[in-house]
Amino acid sequence: GAVVSQHPSRVICKSGTSVKIECRSLDFQATTMFWYRQFPKQSLMLMATSNEGSKATYEQGVEKDKFLINHASLTLSTLTVTSAHPEDSSFYICSARIRGGPDTQYFGPGTRLTVL
Amino acid sequence: GENVEQHPSTLSVQEGDSAVIKCTYSDSASNYFPWYKQELGKGPQLIIDIRSNVGEKKDQRIAVTLNKTAKHFSLHITETQPEDSAVYFCAARLSGGSEKLVFGKGTKLTVNP
Numbered sequence: 001g002a003v004v005s006q007h008p009s010r011v012i013c014k015s016g017t018s019v020k021i022e023c024r025s026l027d028f029q030a031t032t033m034f035w036y037r038q039f040p041k042q043s044l045m046l047m048a049t050s051n052e053g054s055k056a057t058y059e060q061g062v063e064k065d066k067f068l069i070n071h072a073s074l075t076l077s078t079l080t081v082t083s084a085h086p087e088d089s090s091f092y093i094c095s096a097r098i099r100g101g102p103d104t105q106y107f108g109p110g111t112r113l114t115v116l
Numbered sequence: 117g118e119n120v121e122q123h124p125s126t127l128s129v130q131e132g133d134s135a136v137i138k139c140t141y142s143d144s145a146s147n148y149f150p151w152y153k154q155e156l157g158k159g160p161q162l163i164i165d166i167r168s169n170v171g172e173k174k175d176q177r178i179a180v181t182l183n184k185t186a187k188h189f190s191l192h193i194t195e196t197q198p199e200d201s202a203v204y205f206c207a208a209r210l211s212g213g214s215e216k217l218v219f220g221k222g223t224k225l226t227v228n229p
Contacts (some may be wrong), residue, residue: 006159032215043205043219044160093159103148103209105217107159 003027004096006108013084014116020080021111023094029074030096034105035067038091050077074099084115118143120208122220130228135196137204137223140188145211149189151180152205154222160205164191196227 003026013019023033032051036044048069050056056069066088068080077096081088091112095105119142129135141149147168152160166173166180166189173180179192193200203224207217
């Protein structure tokens with residue numbers, strides 16, 4: 001149980017284009033989803049907290065107009081990297097909390113974004 | 117805000133030995149401490165967690181201990197196996213109703229056969 005999927009697993013795009021990453025909770029409803037960014041050999045950095053039906057809460061220093069988050073349903077959150085640049089290349093990981101459950105966060109497998 | 121320090125950054129053990137990873141946190145009100153295992157190119161996987169009303173928790177070869185007074189918690193892996201090789205992250209949840217986790221910098225564990 002508590003499986004989180006992400007799509008795509010890998011994406012390569014040209015500078016200036018936008019990329020959408022999906023995060024789905026497969027066997028549970030998720031009131032809250034989180035988006036993290038991880039650079040090579042580094043820890044996870046929280047980008048934003050996403051609650052179903054409301055606006056995401058972004059961490060300090062994260063541009064909300066560049067990293068658009070939509071949490072349209074209890075099983076799906078999307079992260080769109082707009083006008084991507086090479087410095088946006090990173091490993092993006094989402095996590096989700098079970099609706100009505102404990103505060104455990106279950107992570108997806110991650111999405112490797114490479115911007116050329 | 118909360119700060120989580122994790123040591124060591126790398127740890128190499130022989131198969132069958134025990135491995136211990138330690139974390140300290142700064143916010144005495146933090147009350148939830150999960151440990152995650154991350155293999156190369158994959159997302160973190162929860163392996164064990166502990167809440168502040170418990171001092172120790174065990175799940176087969178894995179155990180976590182919590183010392184609230186000293187504000188530190190540790191991961192213990194016994195009878196290590198090569199497949200335990202991965203990066204391990206500790207985390208602490210912020211107090212005050214926040215759902216955010218603050219992560220340590222990670223420990224790369226290598227179990228040599």
